[in-house]
Amino acid sequence: xxxxxxxxxxxxxxxxxxxxxxxxxxxxxxxxxxxxxxxxxxxxxxxxxxxxxxxxxxxxxxxxxxxxxxxxxxxxxxxxxxxxxxxxxxxxxxxxxxxxxxxxxxxxxxxxxxxxxxxxxxxxxxxxxxxxxxxxxxxxxxxxxxxxxxxxxxxxxxxxxxxxxxxxxxxxxxxxxxxxxxxxxxxxxxxxxxxxxxxxxxxxxxxxxxxxxxxxxxxxxxxxxxxxxxxxxxxxxxxxxxxxxxxxxxxxxxxxxxxxxxxxxxxxxxxxxxxxxxxxxxxxxxxxxxxxxxxxxxxxxxxxxxxxxxxxxxxxxxxxxxxxxxxxxxxxxxxxxxxxxxxxxxx
Amino acid sequence: xxxxxxxxxxxxxxxxxxxxxxxxxxxxxxxxxxxxxxxxxxxxxxxxxxxxxxxxxxxxxxxxxxxxxxxxxxxxxxxxxxxxxxxxxxxxxxxxxxxxxxxxxxxxxxxxxxxxxxxxxxxxxxxxxxxxxxxxxxxxxxxxxxxxxxxxxxxxxxxxxxxxxxxxxxxxxxxxxxxxxxxxxxxxxxxxxxxxxxxxxxxxxxxxxxxxxxxxxxxxxxxxxxxxxxxxxxxxxxxxxxxxxxxxxxxxxxxxxxxxxxxxxxxxxxxxxxxxxxxxxxxxxxxxxxxxxxxxxxxxxxxxxxxxxxxxxxxxxxxxxxxxxxxxxxxxxxxxxxxxxxxxxxxxxxxxxxxxxxxxxxxxxxxxxxxxxxxxxxxxxxxxxxxxxxxxxxxxxxxxxxxxxxxxxxxxxxxxxxxxxxxx
Numbered sequence: 001x002x003x004x005x006x007x008x009x010x011x012x013x014x015x016x017x018x019x020x021x022x023x024x025x026x027x028x029x030x031x032x033x034x035x036x037x038x039x040x041x042x043x044x045x046x047x048x049x050x051x052x053x054x055x056x057x058x059x060x061x062x063x064x065x066x067x068x069x070x071x072x073x074x075x076x077x078x079x080x081x082x083x084x085x086x087x088x089x090x091x092x093x094x095x096x097x098x099x100x101x102x103x104x105x106x107x108x109x110x111x112x113x114x115x116x117x118x119x120x121x122x123x124x125x126x127x128x129x130x131x132x133x134x135x136x137x138x139x140x141x142x143x144x145x146x147x148x149x150x151x152x153x154x155x156x157x158x159x160x161x162x163x164x165x166x167x168x169x170x171x172x173x174x175x176x177x178x179x180x181x182x183x184x185x186x187x188x189x190x191x192x193x194x195x196x197x198x199x200x201x202x203x204x205x206x207x208x209x210x211x212x213x214x215x216x217x218x219x220x221x222x223x224x225x226x227x228x229x230x231x232x233x234x235x236x237x238x239x240x241x242x243x244x245x246x247x248x249x250x251x252x253x254x255x256x257x258x259x260x261x262x263x264x265x266x267x268x269x270x271x272x273x274x275x276x277x278x279x280x281x282x283x284x285x286x287x288x289x290x291x292x293x294x295x296x297x298x299x300x301x302x303x304x305x306x307x308x309x310x311x312x313x314x315x316x317x318x319x320x321x322x323x324x325x326x327x328x329x330x331x332x333x334x335x336x337x338x339x340x341x342x343x344x345x346x347x
Numbered sequence: 348x349x350x351x352x353x354x355x356x357x358x359x360x361x362x363x364x365x366x367x368x369x370x371x372x373x374x375x376x377x378x379x380x381x382x383x384x385x386x387x388x389x390x391x392x393x394x395x396x397x398x399x400x401x402x403x404x405x406x407x408x409x410x411x412x413x414x415x416x417x418x419x420x421x422x423x424x425x426x427x428x429x430x431x432x433x434x435x436x437x438x439x440x441x442x443x444x445x446x447x448x449x450x451x452x453x454x455x456x457x458x459x460x461x462x463x464x465x466x467x468x469x470x471x472x473x474x475x476x477x478x479x480x481x482x483x484x485x486x487x488x489x490x491x492x493x494x495x496x497x498x499x500x501x502x503x504x505x506x507x508x509x510x511x512x513x514x515x516x517x518x519x520x521x522x523x524x525x526x527x528x529x530x531x532x533x534x535x536x537x538x539x540x541x542x543x544x545x546x547x548x549x550x551x552x553x554x555x556x557x558x559x560x561x562x563x564x565x566x567x568x569x570x571x572x573x574x575x576x577x578x579x580x581x582x583x584x585x586x587x588x589x590x591x592x593x594x595x596x597x598x599x600x601x602x603x604x605x606x607x608x609x610x611x612x613x614x615x616x617x618x619x620x621x622x623x624x625x626x627x628x629x630x631x632x633x634x635x636x637x638x639x640x641x642x643x644x645x646x647x648x649x650x651x652x653x654x655x656x657x658x659x660x661x662x663x664x665x666x667x668x669x670x671x672x673x674x675x676x677x678x679x680x681x682x683x684x685x686x687x688x689x690x691x692x693x694x695x696x697x698x699x700x701x702x703x704x705x706x707x708x709x710x711x712x713x714x715x716x717x718x719x720x721x722x723x724x725x726x727x728x729x730x731x732x733x734x735x736x737x738x739x740x741x742x743x744x745x746x747x748x749x750x751x752x753x754x755x756x757x758x759x760x761x762x763x764x765x766x767x768x769x770x771x
Contacts, residue, residue, distance in 0.1 A: 164512045237705035316706035327630035342669045344652035
């Protein structure tokens, strides 16, 4: 144990250097402007074109090699680095959670007028205008990072799917953004959606009251850092939860922003340790990929159907690469050492 | 029939399998192998470890594929009925059973007229090894609508599979069906061949609605009794009721009084295609995984224990200090007197079918369970599982409820077919 700790302290210095080097590279090469492949991946796929071939590999490669030395066991290069500050106290999370709450509240403040715009567009009967307004509100909602029922029942009213309802999409409890999605991308008369759009404006205002009061535990918050992108991969890039609009790219971009907000809020705890650096690298690469795709589609996120095969590959690769890095966050944010499991009593 | 236990079934000896599981005909064939040049026997002799010789009789009081331990490979195929009338439907079902009986028995395929298309595709050669093949036939609730005049014959507890949770992602074209055929065997090519041959018998009457292929993890110990693993890496099926306990099967599996007369001796099959987000799961700490399940991943023992088949002693842990109160095993089977008659006979398979558009693997669990009354058993369990932490990592995408009619009658009857009593 002592051995591991001293090694951790010693290599902490190395890590610090790596962070500095990484940041220098980061700034010098203008990372974040375009997609870049993982170094091993490029080696394995020689024919692939990469817009900014020099950008990420140095940084990623460096922090990874340090990671393996840090852990000293030749094992998973992304395994969490020992941090003398952990386990954290629950109280340590108060600041980050408060910061995230302020972020979420500000996003809802923007969502309220966007929902109103959507309602007006629907009332005008203009389908294209309504779809545009829907896209803005939908992306905004994803920026909240409301994974796994974080906002309770009101989340279901705004972003719920028809899956579990007894009558599916015909169920009268099916409402909110996805009900509008069905109507706007289907064949329903746009104006028939006015009641749904009106209700959405009310539910969004209700959300504004809920957000500051939502209970977020340290554990919730630590896991959210990777679960938002997990959700994006599972639900949006797969197409499952955007069945009518196919706006999975837009939704993923929203999820990325939410994850960034969580990671930024956690900085006072993570303080540049490896999991933070590599996670940030993952998010940056994903952001770069999304920006390139948007640029190639005239500044608008394309639907997942409109992605070219190379774009889909780049997006899937960046997402899974980011996830492999984000998975280290919960471990570096532990608040308690796991207690031993009690023994099963014998008869 | 004499149900095999898992140990016998997974044993690598073809003779053990043949002797324990097969009817007199197959046993005789195996016994006579040495002295004849019967190609079936020769194939078995050449590949004794593959269990190709084992035949499971198609006929019996119950369908053979119900109590039998899950085979190495299976296909579930759901069909929509397209027969123009009840007579055509009955004929197709009759032909389906007849062909299934021949395939499960194995033997030489007859060449007939060389100018005509062969009666068998030949995929398994000129002499078919039985390979433990079973073909189990079931009917969905939709078959009992007004198309074929069967509405009054509907089994008492047969409904369409309900949606259970907001996380249900049931896809219409992967869900429900008029007729379900479960094909199971020790080898994949046997299943593939049977599917193709059975399809020939139902042309015009049944059209495919969905199919899914399942496989079992190999028996990897530590003992021959140890359950194989699902794709989350956990052992599956540990707490199954014992299919050799006839009284227990009568209480939990076989249909009881209150069913239409034709349905006596049947059972209800629940099939669910449950997609597992395996990449997501792999990014979760082991302790969290084990707390979600309630068992140790390596041994399969209940948390705090050392052996897979230990009683988890939920009664001694009412606050969930050892096994969390929302752990899967606690919710699925609370092991109380009140939930005792909710137990089900599980025959799950893993599936692995490519990848989705996000580039993640389309893998999961083919949940298969037999029970006497899905409302009393499976649905109650599923309702308890609705909010378990594992729901983040799984989503039901298809499947259905099906009534599995009784078998054809006595072994060797040869004239019966599955569903005959329904159309009588």
